[in-house]
Amino acid sequence: MLKRLHDRRPAQLGLALLVGIAFGFLLQKGGVTQYDVIIGQLLLEDHTVVRIMLSAVVVGTLGVHLLRSLGLAELHPKPGSFGSSVVGGLIFGVGFAVLGYCPGTVAGAVGQGSMDALLGGVVGILLGAGVFAALFPRLSRGILAVGDFGDVTLPRLFKLNEWVVVLPVSVLIVLLLWWMHGVGM
């Protein structure tokens, strides 16, 4: 673990900016900063978004778990509950279709000149996040706590070595991508 680097705030902010620039460059080159591409995915016509996400998950999971096995990285899985992950996920999904960008790609869309992303998307997300923050004390003791399962991962849930999950899931994702390509999806 590069503990000393992790503790140096200016270096962290600078590195995060560089990672973000590369991320934004890739998102724009992938076409997912475009409304038409996101909507094409949600109408199940053009699977660019799913192709990018699944490829990122395969490459990411193999490398990150290798770093973890080597003692160079720690995992930070997010906690969840049915009330939070399912209900929040569905609300997000509706927003995803109505806006046609997501919180990352909306920033990229602004960068390429999409005014609906700037004046509608960014302003709306800031308002939505602000209203959520105001309601948080009530929600966190109510629906967000329903069916709480914590920050569990699939390997811990099934009490398996992480590679016993990571390798088969990666193979399944590659097969799925290959099949989608084969049937012309």
Add this chain to the structure above:
Amino acid sequence: MDFLTATRWSPYAVGAGIGVLSWLAFLLLDKPIGCSTAFARTSGMIEKLFRGSVVDKKEYYVKFPAEIDWEWMLVLGVFIGAFLSALASGQLAVEWTPSRWVAAFGPTPLVRWVVALVGGFLMGFGARWAGGCTSGHGISGALQMAVSSWLAAICFFIGGVAAAMLIFRVFAG
């Protein structure tokens, strides 16, 4: 250097590149890549301009302080990176209404603006409700095999596909 000026890269290459960025984020930053928390912090920072430091005492901003952090810099970077990519490929252009929207609902920017505002609101609200977005849950959480993230990401697409079908197949007729 033709690849820099190309308008599109293979989705597999883009995905693999994002996967490699996730390695770097875990190794160098000890953080999974995410975007939506930065919007929540910014919302708090704007509220502070009007209401002052009482905002810092709100339960949510005690948990996620309303200040610039690594993720805020990452989102700023996404803006810059997409700008550079669009500049290199000649796609940089002010666009008020996306073409697919125009084909279904006409070219009036105000209508698209209001709908985007509503969509953004739901997305900002839903992202914080679910504790993450397409990158934080859909990519970073999924690659960590987090149960919360797989569940949330599946729900993003269920809600998204249902709403998109309703908007484009029913409302747009």
